[in-house]
Amino acid sequence: MKHFIVIFILLTSQAIAQAPQLYNHVANDVHLIHSRVLNQDRQVYINVPKLDSVDSGKALPVLYLLDGENHFHILSAYIEYLRHWQVIPPILVVGIVSLDRIKDLTPITSLIDFDGKVSSKYKTSGGNEQFFDFIQQELMPYIEANYKTSSFKLFAGHSLGGLTVINCMLTRPDMFNAYIAISPSVWFGNKYIVSVAEQKLPKLPMRDKKFFYSVGNEDGHFRNDLLILDKLVKQSRLKTFEHKYKYYPYEDHMTEPIPAYYDAIRFVYKNWKNDMKK
Amino acid sequence: MKHFIVIFILLTSQAIAQAPQLYNHVANDVHLIHSRVLNQDRQVYINVPKLDSVDSGKALPVLYLLDGENHFHILSAYIEYLRHWQVIPPILVVGIVSLDRIKDLTPITSLIDFDGKVSSKYKTSGGNEQFFDFIQQELMPYIEANYKTSSFKLFAGHSLGGLTVINCMLTRPDMFNAYIAISPSVWFGNKYIVSVAEQKLPKLPMRDKKFFYSVGNEDGHFRNDLLILDKLVKQSRLKTFEHKYKYYPYEDHMTEPIPAYYDAIRFVYKNWKNDMKK
Numbered sequence: 001m002k003h004f005i006v007i008f009i010l011l012t013s014q015a016i017a018q019a020p021q022l023y024n025h026v027a028n029d030v031h032l033i034h035s036r037v038l039n040q041d042r043q044v045y046i047n048v049p050k051l052d053s054v055d056s057g058k059a060l061p062v063l064y065l066l067d068g069e070n071h072f073h074i075l076s077a078y079i080e081y082l083r084h085w086q087v088i089p090p091i092l093v094v095g096i097v098s099l100d101r102i103k104d105l106t107p108i109t110s111l112i113d114f115d116g117k118v119s120s121k122y123k124t125s126g127g128n129e130q131f132f133d134f135i136q137q138e139l140m141p142y143i144e145a146n147y148k149t150s151s152f153k154l155f156a157g158h159s160l161g162g163l164t165v166i167n168c169m170l171t172r173p174d175m176f177n178a179y180i181a182i183s184p185s186v187w188f189g190n191k192y193i194v195s196v197a198e199q200k201l202p203k204l205p206m207r208d209k210k211f212f213y214s215v216g217n218e219d220g221h222f223r224n225d226l227l228i229l230d231k232l233v234k235q236s237r238l239k240t241f242e243h244k245y246k247y248y249p250y251e252d253h254m255t256e257p258i259p260a261y262y263d264a265i266r267f268v269y270k271n272w273k274n275d276m277k278k
Numbered sequence: 279m280k281h282f283i284v285i286f287i288l289l290t291s292q293a294i295a296q297a298p299q300l301y302n303h304v305a306n307d308v309h310l311i312h313s314r315v316l317n318q319d320r321q322v323y324i325n326v327p328k329l330d331s332v333d334s335g336k337a338l339p340v341l342y343l344l345d346g347e348n349h350f351h352i353l354s355a356y357i358e359y360l361r362h363w364q365v366i367p368p369i370l371v372v373g374i375v376s377l378d379r380i381k382d383l384t385p386i387t388s389l390i391d392f393d394g395k396v397s398s399k400y401k402t403s404g405g406n407e408q409f410f411d412f413i414q415q416e417l418m419p420y421i422e423a424n425y426k427t428s429s430f431k432l433f434a435g436h437s438l439g440g441l442t443v444i445n446c447m448l449t450r451p452d453m454f455n456a457y458i459a460i461s462p463s464v465w466f467g468n469k470y471i472v473s474v475a476e477q478k479l480p481k482l483p484m485r486d487k488k489f490f491y492s493v494g495n496e497d498g499h500f501r502n503d504l505l506i507l508d509k510l511v512k513q514s515r516l517k518t519f520e521h522k523y524k525y526y527p528y529e530d531h532m533t534e535p536i537p538a539y540y541d542a543i544r545f546v547y548k549n550w551k552n553d554m555k556k
Contacts, residue, residue, distance in 0.1 A: 022308055031298070073354075258356065258360075
């Protein structure tokens with residue numbers, strides 16, 4: 001309570017003296033990056049956290065967020081707010097805007113849809129590898145050249161984006177430190193990702209890695225599919241691999257990201273303490 | 279799923295042709311309003327929802343939010359996202375920036391602090407009435423003159439802001455249609471608001487009004503205090519008064535607003551259906 005009030009008095013006395021401005025303006029910006037790997041220009045939204053004096057000059061962890069056009073603002077707002085109240089560190093948010101999400105966000109080519117029928121909707125599927133190359137070889141170096149970043153990196157996605165996050169964790173476990181998969185499309189390609197998990201999980205180098213995965217009260221087999229994966233994660237008993245599964249009975253496929261992304265950020269930073277704080 | 283994909287394809291094909299831009303940019307703006315009632319200039323942050331063609335020209339409900347500098351972005355992000363997925367209607371968010379929140383956000387003058395001790399911190403307290411006059415006589419007419427607004431108005435606040443929302447509901451029940459009080463400071467002034475509730479609640483004209491109130495796992499007596507009020511609300515048995523109390527065992531005083539404001543918005547619009555939707 002005391003802390004709350006003191007900060008407001010400081011801020012508001014400044015506000016009187018200055019022209020009106022947004023104290024908590026999200027410093028979002030758009031960058032257009034040409035990808036040679038993908039042979040296309042890609043938009044990314046970037047939120048640079050407002051750094052209080054205590055944090056200025058600090059290297060920033062980076063959250064790479066899929067479907068940036070959809071979830072960037074909520075994640076940026078959470079991170080700005082939680083950073084301000086010193087619940088988490090300041091984090092740079094990089095929202096990757098989708099162009100062909102069927103292509104970029106699927107691990108293999110498969111025309112089989114959610115209901116088990118063949119659908120031409122998925123004809124471009126299977127681009128995960130190339131998309132990971134883009135992130136690793138082009139986007140990460142770009143971000144690291146333009147911002148003062150730390151080595152801690154998070155990868156977060158929803159639906160096909162969640163599937164992509166899990167595929168990345170299983171096939172490129174060194175690429176990120178924390179993996180967040182909200183309502184992942186485990187169903188895709190006859191549950192292809194389950195077979196990858198069966199093969200890779202037992203020997204995965206997950207030391208000090210974190211994995212949050214969740215599902216809402218959704219149509220069909222979303223939850224049962226994720227529970228298959230949850231069982232494999234728990235069976236793997238990988239030491240120092242922190243993982244959390246959460247179910248949201250009152251949320252559907254499109255509302256679940258709101259509480260789930262919040263819980264995921266809190267999970268990743270649950271043991272964080274501000275080292276500048278007394 | 280289908281809906282999700284179709285919208286992305288439409289948006290992304292536009293994105294290719296245009297200069298890079300934020301699809302989901304929160305259109306926040308700052309207005310400086312001179313208040314004769316308060317004899318000071320007041321900043322408000324305004325978020326005009328992005329209107330899809332289906333909603334364009336529609337009159338907007340207005341959310342008046344206290345401590346705008348603190349909670350404006352999260353609320354704006356929730357509302358933009360939920361509106362986009364047609365879970366709620368588009369809503370204009372008006373975040374009132376605090377100057378002297380001890381003055382504006384307290385119902386009476388009282389120097390007794392949270393621990394029952396006398397504190398000079400509260401020497402300016404007792405400005406609720408004047409602050410309500412500012413909102414009703416100056417801010418609301420300003421907003422209604424500058425935006426196409428509907429008659430539905432929400433009032434939301436946290437901590438002393440939550441107390442202010444409850445005091446407004448009890449003393450000016452016609453001012454708003456929905457009242458949202460997150461971790462209200464029921465303790466203030468020896469639980470002054472409890473005595474107001476005992477007196478006013480049984481005869482309050484709350485037809486078709488909504489009230490959401492919540493508390494986290496907080497220090498001291500926050501929860502027990504709110505449970506006293508909850509009992510009075512339930513005893514009042516006011517017809518067509520929809521109210522919801524929620525407890526967040528894993529959230530503290532400053533993190534609770536994140537899940538609670540989301541749940542509050544969903545509660546207020548739980549029966550909403552888009553009348554433009556087939």
